Amino acid sequence: MKRKTAVVLLGSLTILTAFSGCGNNEATEAASESAQTEDEGTGDDAEMQAALEEEEEQKEKEEEKETKKDIEETKEAEEEEATSEAEESEEEDSNQVAVLFPDENNWADDAYELAQNLAEDGYEPMVFYAEGDGSKQVSQIQEMLAAEVKAFIIAPVDPYGLTDALAPVKEAKIPVFSYDQLIMDTNAVKYYTTFGGRQAGNMIAEEIIEKEELEKLREEKGTKTIEFIMGSLDNTQALFLYNGVMEILQPYLDDGTLVCTSGKVSFDDTGILRWSRESAETRFREILENSYEEGKQPDIICTGFDQAALAAVEVLEERGGVPGSEMWPMITGVECEPEAVKAVASGKISFSLFMDYRLLADACEQMVHQCLNGEEDPEVNDYEQYDNGVKIIGTYLCEPQIIDGDNYEILIDNGYYDEEEIRPEATPTPTLEPTSTPVPDPTVTPEPTEEPESEEEAEPTPTQKPRITLRGSK
Known part of the structure; x- marks a missing residue:
């Protein structure tokens, strides 16, 4: 019995010893940690601090990234706006x-x-x-x-x-x-x-052939004289018009139906530089003086612009020519300027070519x-x-149009000219003074030798006076 008790006591002692050792170890570790904490601070606080710093750094990076993105977006917007304004400006200029x-x-x-x-x-x-x-x-x-x-x-x-x-x-x-x-x-x-100069020239030539009856004249072996005063020598349209005229009239010149008395037929010889009316007038005077006898003039004067046609009219009137008479030549014009249209309406210019600028x-x-x-x-x-x-x-x-004395009023009807711009003033016709024929004395009827059947005596019957008529304006 004593032996068993001793064992038990020995076991208890062993357990206590074990517990005692365990307590000493924990205390030692606690003391060690306490000492470390005093030197370095706790491990959890350091980790937290590091995490906070890392988070702050990350936040700064994100903010920097956002700022950079905002700057780029703003820059892009400004560039787009500038481009848009430039395009709008370019579109406006264009x-x-x-x-x-x-x-x-x-x-x-x-x-x-x-x-x-x-x-x-x-x-x-x-x-x-x-x-x-x-x-x-x-x-x-x-x-x-x-x-x-x-x-x-x-x-x-x-x-x-x-x-x-x-x-x-x-x-x-x-x-x-x-x-x-x-x-x-x-x-x-x-x-x-x-x-179209050539087209216009063709129209002028065809009008000359028709109104001057050149086909009939050709059959009869007849001849008419023609002179040319064309447009400016430095103008391509004037050259085209000349070519168009000659393209149609050349056969009549070749066979003698048309004769250019002055011999000036080429564009160089007939062109008037800068469309000068004064130069055209000088040219036409020279032609008349050098190539035509006194009182004679061409049958046809073909011009390439109205001012030349008007110059020819002026020279002819100075020399005693009468528009509308048998001796007055056919004169052609181009452009239908107001003064020329008046001349067309009054018969001084035969026709002018209308080119509506509209x-x-x-x-x-x-x-x-x-x-x-x-x-x-x-x-x-x-x-x-x-x-x-x-x-x-x-x-x-564009299509030109022939304007003559029969249709010139269409320039009024279509609004191109006002009436007062182109309608010629009426030319008064001289009025003859009324004249009367002397009234003869009344014829006396001789008295009958025999008594009239009626008792009333016949009265003499006077002869009727002739009716006087006044000659009015035509």
Whole structure:
């Protein structure tokens, strides 16, 4: 029994010893941690601090990234806005169409019509006049090129003087439309609108053949004289018109039906530089003095412009010619200027060729609009005869019209002229003074030798007085 108790006591002692050892270890570890904490701080706080620092750093990076993104987006927006403004500005500038004419005096009506039509289609017309100065027109082209206009409409002062000025226009891909007069020696011209000189010349010649009955004259082996005073030597349209006239009349000149007494038939011999009326008058005087006897004149005077026709009228009237008489020649004109239309209406000029600028302006503006919008190609009715020395230019030809004494009033009806502009003043016809025939004495009936059957005596019957008539105006 003692032996068992001892074992038990020994076991208890062992357990206590074990517990005692365990407590000492924990205390040692706690003390160690306490000492470490005093030196370095706790491990959890350090980790937290590191995490906070890392989070702060990450946050700063994100904020920096957002700021950078905002800056880039703002920059992109500004660039887009600037681009949009530039495009709007370019679009606004591109709506400008330059209209360049030689002078205001002769071209104001064309310019007005073109400007109206361009404005209606949403363009901004920029109209310039060169005052007859070719170098000034070159400067105007350069100015409008810098303004980046969308197109050029040009009636040239000098058709051969725009080659260099239009080269950069071609490079900038800005279309050029030649108006009335063809611009020469350049590939910048895209289209051309005109009345067609050759076509006009054909019409003049055909009217001469019809009204002068040249076919009948040819059959009868007869002859009529003709003289030519044509348009400006530096104008391509004037040359085309001359060619059109000669194309039809040359066979009659060849067979002698028509005779040019002066021998001046070529364009160089008949052309009048710068359409000068004074030069045309001088030329016609020389022809009469050198080629016709006193009191004689040509049967036909074919001119290429109204001022030449009017000059011929003036010279003939100074020499005693009477319009409407058998000796008065056939005189032709071109353009239907007001003074010329009056001369047509009064019989001094046989006819003039009417070229309505409104048709020309409408056709040109329509070509510009179609070309710029790309809806369809502009209408061209001639792509053969208008070669400007570099290429054949696609052309739209407007139709002229013959105006004579029978139809000149259509220029009033269609609004081209007011009545007072072209209707000639009535020429009073001299009125003869009324004359009376002497009234003879009454015839007395002799008294009958025999008594009358009636008791009343017959009264003498006077002879009726002749009726006096007044000759009024015809």
